[in-house]
Amino acid sequence: xxxxxxxxxxxxxxxxxxxxxxxxxxxxxxxxxxxxxxxxxxxxxxxxxxxxxxxxxxxxxxxxxxxxxxxxxxxxxxxxxxxxxxxxxxxxxxxxxxxxxxxxxxxxxxxxxxxxxx
Numbered sequence: 513x514x515x516x517x518x519x520x521x522x523x524x525x526x527x528x529x530x531x532x533x534x535x536x537x538x539x540x541x542x543x544x545x546x547x548x549x550x551x552x553x554x555x556x557x558x559x560x561x562x563x564x565x566x567x568x569x570x571x572x573x574x575x576x577x578x579x580x581x582x583x584x585x586x587x588x589x590x591x592x593x594x595x596x597x598x599x600x601x602x603x604x605x606x607x608x609x610x611x612x613x614x615x616x617x618x619x620x621x622x623x624x625x626x627x628x629x630x
């Protein structure tokens with residue numbers, strides 16, 4: 513039973529990346545999924561959420577630039593990140609949660625590093 517985050521990498525400011533959060537051993541259907549990020553010496557931040565019904569929410573800092581989506585057939589949640597800024601640089605991870613605000617975590621995924629060069 514695990515979640516695997518992938519898709520991170522090095523991108524220039526203004527560029528795009530798509531992160532994936534794939535589940536194995538259990539189905540993501542019915543869980544709210546959150547994408548979190550943590551930069552060095554900073555607290556972990558919730559950047560995007562999607563409920564089992566497809567309702568989404570975003571941190572103010574990423575609204576209009578990031579899009580979260582889910583493909584239940586592929587048991588995967590995505591985070592499309594456009595117009596990336598140096599301040600978006602962090603380790604991104606996903607979590608399957610029991611609540612729409614992603615506070616009660618059932619399973620954390622492994623992180624993926626996003627590096628944005630200016």
